[in-house]
Amino acid sequence: MKLKDLPTKYDFNAVEEGKYEFWVKNGFFTAGDLSKKPFAIVIPPPNITGKLHLGHVLDTTLQDIVARRKRMQGYDVLYLPGMDHASIATQTRVEAMLREEGISRYDLGREKFLEKVWEWKEYYSEVIRKQWATIGLSLDYTRERFTLDAGLSKAVSDVFIRMYNEGLIYRGERIINWDVQSKTALSNIEVIYEDIEGAFYSILYPFADGDGGLVVATTRPETMFGDVALMVHPEDERYQKYIGRKVYIPYTDRAIPVIADAYVDREFGTGVVKVTPAHDPNDFEVGLRHSLERPLCMHEDGTMNHLAGKYEGLERFECRKRLVQDLERDGYLRNVEKVIHAVGHSERTGVIVEPRLSLQWFVSMEKLARDLLEMQRGEGKVHFIPERFEKIFTNWLNNIQDWCISRQLWWGHRIPAYYRGEEVYVGHGSPGPDWVQDEDTLDTWFSSALWPFSTLGWPEKTPDLERYFPTDCLVTGSDLVFFWVARMAFQSKYLLGVRPFKEVVIHGMIRDEEGRKFSKSLGNATDMMEIRDKYGIDSLRYFLTTAGAMGQDVRFSEEKVEAAWNYINKLWNISRYIGLKFSETAYRGEEIDVKLLNAADKWILKKLNETLALADEFYDKYEFGEAAKGIYKFAWDEFASWYLEMTKVVFSEGSAEEKTNACAVLRHVLVAILKLLHPFMPFFTEEIYMMIAEESITKSPWPEINPEFDFPDAKRIETVYDIITAVRNIRAEKDVSFKKEIIIELQIRDPEIREFIVNNLRFLQRFTNYREIMISDAEIETEQKSVTVLSEAVLAVPLQELVDLEEELAKLLEREQKMLSEIERCERLLNNPGFLSKAPAEKIELETNKLEDYRRQLEEIRKLLAGLRG
RNA sequence: GGAACUAUAGCUCAGCGGGAGAGCGCUUGCUUGACGUGCAAGAUGUCGGGGGUUCAAAUCCCUCUAGUUCCACCA
Numbered sequence: 001m002k003l004k005d006l007p008t009k010y011d012f013n014a015v016e017e018g019k020y021e022f023w024v025k026n027g028f029f030t031a032g033d034l035s036k037k038p039f040a041i042v043i044p045p046p047n048i049t050g051k052l053h054l055g056h057v058l059d060t061t062l063q064d065i066v067a068r069r070k071r072m073q074g075y076d077v078l079y080l081p082g083m084d085h086a087s088i089a090t091q092t093r094v095e096a097m098l099r100e101e102g103i104s105r106y107d108l109g110r111e112k113f114l115e116k117v118w119e120w121k122e123y124y125s126e127v128i129r130k131q132w133a134t135i136g137l138s139l140d141y142t143r144e145r146f147t148l149d150a151g152l153s154k155a156v157s158d159v160f161i162r163m164y165n166e167g168l169i170y171r172g173e174r175i176i177n178w179d180v181q182s183k184t185a186l187s188n189i190e191v192i193y194e195d196i197e198g199a200f201y202s203i204l205y206p207f208a209d210g211d212g213g214l215v216v217a218t219t220r221p222e223t224m225f226g227d228v229a230l231m232v233h234p235e236d237e238r239y240q241k242y243i244g245r246k247v248y249i250p251y252t253d254r255a256i257p258v259i260a261d262a263y264v265d266r267e268f269g270t271g272v273v274k275v276t277p278a279h280d281p282n283d284f285e286v287g288l289r290h291s292l293e294r295p296l297c298m299h300e301d302g303t304m305n306h307l308a309g310k311y312e313g314l315e316r317f318e319c320r321k322r323l324v325q326d327l328e329r330d331g332y333l334r335n336v337e338k339v340i341h342a343v344g345h346s347e348r349t350g351v352i353v354e355p356r357l358s359l360q361w362f363v364s365m366e367k368l369a370r371d372l373l374e375m376q377r378g379e380g381k382v383h384f385i386p387e388r389f390e391k392i393f394t395n396w397l398n399n400i401q402d403w404c405i406s407r408q409l410w411w412g413h414r415i416p417a418y419y420r421g422e423e424v425y426v427g428h429g430s431p432g433p434d435w436v437q438d439e440d441t442l443d444t445w446f447s448s449a450l451w452p453f454s455t456l457g458w459p460e461k462t463p464d465l466e467r468y469f470p471t472d473c474l475v476t477g478s479d480l481v482f483f484w485v486a487r488m489a490f491q492s493k494y495l496l497g498v499r500p501f502k503e504v505v506i507h508g509m510i511r512d513e514e515g516r517k518f519s520k521s522l523g524n525a526t527d528m529m530e531i532r533d534k535y536g537i538d539s540l541r542y543f544l545t546t547a548g549a550m551g552q553d554v555r556f557s558e559e560k561v562e563a564a565w566n567y568i569n570k571l572w573n574i575s576r577y578i579g580l581k582f583s584e585t586a587y588r589g590e591e592i593d594v595k596l597l598n599a600a601d602k603w604i605l606k607k608l609n610e611t612l613a614l615a616d617e618f619y620d621k622y623e624f625g626e627a628a629k630g631i632y633k634f635a636w637d638e639f640a641s642w643y644l645e646m647t648k649v650v651f652s653e654g655s656a657e658e659k660t661n662a663c664a665v666l667r668h669v670l671v672a673i674l675k676l677l678h679p680f681m682p683f684f685t686e687e688i689y690m691m692i693a694e695e696s697i698t699k700s701p702w703p704e705i706n707p708e709f710d711f712p713d714a715k716r717i718e719t720v721y722d723i724i725t726a727v728r729n730i731r732a733e734k735d736v737s738f739k740k741e742i743i744i745e746l747q748i749r750d751p752e753i754r755e756f757i758v759n760n761l762r763f764l765q766r767f768t769n770y771r772e773i774m775i776s777d778a779e780i781e782t783e784q785k786s787v788t789v790l791s792e793a794v795l796a797v798p799l800q801e802l803v804d805l806e807e808e809l810a811k812l813l814e815r816e817q818k819m820l821s822e823i824e825r826c827e828r829l830l831n832n833p834g835f836l837s838k839a840p841a842e843k844i845e846l847e848t849n850k851l852e853d854y855r856r857q858l859e860e861i862r863k864l865l866a867g868l869r870g
Numbered sequence: 871g872g873a874a875c876u877a878u879a880g881c882u883c884a885g886c887g888g889g890a891g892a893g894c895g896c897u898u899g900c901u902u903g904a905c906g907u908g909c910a911a912g913a914u915g916u917c918g919g920g921g922g923u924u925c926a927a928a929u930c931c932c933u934c935u936a937g938u939u940c941c942a943c944c945a
Contacts, residue, residue: 265944273945548883559894577904728910732899834925843888
């Protein structure tokens with residue numbers, strides 16, 4: 001299609017059609033041009049659990065903006081795609097699907113189950129790829145990776161083995177967060193704490209050797225079957241006498257001792273604590289100090305075991321309910337106090353996490369964190385944008401705990417550990433026939449932590465690794481600073497000795513129109529495809545990435561997506577106008593002839609230079625909202641509202657030569673705008689650019705400032721604009737239709753400006769529609785005239801029958817007051833010795849010039865007032 | 871219990887040391903041959919309150935208030 005044949009309305013469906021396939025097929029996104037400087041950015045691999053949502057669109061669009069701009073700036077850009085197997089999330093989803101068919105993973109067995117998950121993976125990775133295409137991400141599919149690929153799996157095993165051999169991975173019994181639904185351990189950060197209502201139950205443990213007993217408060221009474229002691233503070237005078245005595249656990253025949261430990265807070269509760277080493281991390285520590293047994297009272301699925309006696313087999317909360325009823329009936333329950341307390345829930349399944357003693361694999365974090373913090377103090381640190389996220393990152397590392405990495409799941413990287421009796425072997429492959437491999441898999445983040453280098457071929461020394469690592473930039477959400485960013489950072493430092501990326505850009509979360517988080521329970525998730533189908537993906541991309549400051553949450557607003565559509569429609573029509581002019585003038589793509597430029601041309605070219613500087617400054621700082629705002633102002637207010645209107649004069653009355661040159665300027669500016677906006681709206685800009693340049697914009701060079709266009713007199717045309725604006729105001733105020741011709745009088749003192757206006761009257765004529773214009777430096781007779789004072793001129797329009805003298809007087813008086821207050825402000829500044837001695841010279845000069853200008857204007861106003869009154 | 875973020879025009883948000891901004895909405899007029907329009911005009915906004923630093927503070931520091939979030943959590 002030709003530019004001139006564009007329909008009047010921006011049709012995003014037609015625009016988006018086929019472009020992505022065209023880009024990918026032609027290898028525009030394939031990295032590897034060795035003649036250029038490399039630039040690498042990896043995608044945060046989405047989970048293969050389902051469709052992408054608006055958060056992904058924001059996240060990946062930000063990356064795409066960076067990648068596309070760098071590519072245009074002449075870099076060999078690698079934007080590497082890939083997906084995450086997401087062990088627990090995916091396994092949970094697949095199990096849920098199977099459950100609907102009435103089968104469990106145990107019915108299928110490990111192998112058959114994994115086949116099912118791989119089928120799921122094939123399906124959803126295709127869904128995700130389609131969505132990447134919809135979003136328009138400039139990904140290099142020749143390098144796509146999956147965390148369970150052979151290469152990445154090899155990297156995972158290698159790292160595990162190396163860390164084990166170097167003592168950074170160990171196996172041990174610890175209290176971990178247990179997900180009773182998935183029957184797996186969780187790491188600390190996979191637990192979400194929520195305040196829920198519970199109760200402190202005060203329970204009497206009767207003495208085994210006499211009357212009475214001790215009262216203990218607990219929120220989890222069902223764990224009492226795992227108690228091995230009661231504990232009091234050694235100096236607590238209330239209880240000292242009981243230390244060493246024994247109490248019965250109610251409903252059992254087990255007697256447990258009363259011990260003393262300074263860990264007890266005498267002020268809290270009754271001052272007596274039950275010790276349950278297998279179900280509480282603090283009690284576990286106490287148990288170690290006092291060499292206590294560590295009995296578990298629950299099965300892996302959260303039901304009670306034989307220790308619970310008559311409650312055996314009951315689900316833990318059912319047990320709690322029945323137990324409390326029984327305790328009350330039998331007089332053991334001394335008090336119930338309702339409390340709101342934070343209870344851990346599994347991030348994936350949502351069930352309440354059970355702290356549970358269990359044999360698991362851990363990463364010892366102390367050294368890794370210390371080395372990383374050391375790196376962050378030096379030159380080779382990871383830079384956070386915005387900077388404040390580094391503090392959050394550092395705080396976390398300073399308070400880090402060992403990382404539980406084993407998961408009792410099937411979907412994931414199998415732990416390369418083998419057992420024969422008490423013997424443990426860690427390495428590639430089984431050491432012999434009578435060895436058994438660990439059944440467990442690794443935390444999904446263990447492989448994600450290697451993502452920036454495992455995807456490039458590490459541990460092999462591949463050319464890609466050599467060329468693109470460390471990567472240049474990582475863009476991710478604030479929720480992943482701990483989960484992912486920190487782990488990539490310490491693994492990269494540990495394994496490769498350097499940072500994984502130079503900069504990490506952290507963006508906020510997307511919220512709904514009311515500012516709430518998107519969540520399944522609220523059902524307020526907006527479907528990305530729904531919005532795309534309504535406004536096109538470019539509008540959505542533009543809105544999401546320009547809606548606010550980096551790091552700040554984005555509130556979704558359909559109105560703003562629509563505003564983005566409006567903007568693109570405006571640009572569309574700008575292009576359409578230009579296409580029509582090209583066609584009318586038979587423009588053949590001639591270059592700009594500087595000698596032929598008129599005042600408006602010079603102005604817009606100078607403004608373009610300013611916009612390029614501003615846009616680059618903000619793009620470089622990842623302040624896309626500000627960059628976009630500057631481009632918007634230029635494209636809409638300056639280019640469309642003023643310059644395009646001025647070209648209408650040239651096209652209707654200019655010479656053929658001048659028309660051609662106007663086309664050249666229009667083309668030049670439009671191309672620059674398209675390029676500046678291409679990172680935000682790739683489809684639209686490609687559509688128009690293709691029609692103008694007949695090549696893809698994706699690989700075109702980024703626009704640069706042309707010093708030749710920094711015309712010193714570029715601002716002069718603004719006097720014309722001021723006059724036009726003033727006339728429009730007068731027409732509006734006096735309700736005079738544009739069709740009615742008027743007489744204009746101009747008083748301009750400066751001879752150069754007077755000459756300039758005389759030479760550019762055609763621009764004035766078209767937008768003021770005067771019948772007669774008088775320009776001189778003579779003072780204007782104010783009677784029966786509407787008068788406006790501009791900084792360079794005094795404008796008068798005689799409108800005998802319409803002018804209200806009182807009104808004019810009032811207008812001028814108001815103007816006088818305003819001017820007086822401005823002058824007062826300037827004078828106050830300039831009479832302040834502190835200001836004169838301490839303010840920068842530039843600022844002083846600026847204020848001095850302003851004062852001069854204001855005084856001149858005030859003089860004009862006063863003369864007019866005198867005339868009007870006299 | 872720590873920590874961070876936010877508080878600016880009716881709404882959603884930019885700005886973050888030198889005269890208060892944008893989008894949307896609303897009111898009014900015009901619509902001139904690119905435009906689901908566009909152009910023009912219209913906001914008495916204590917830039918959350920109070921201190922401080924500075925010649926100069928919406929902008930930096932302290933403090934208070936309100937809200938959001940993260941981390942750590944005592945049985």
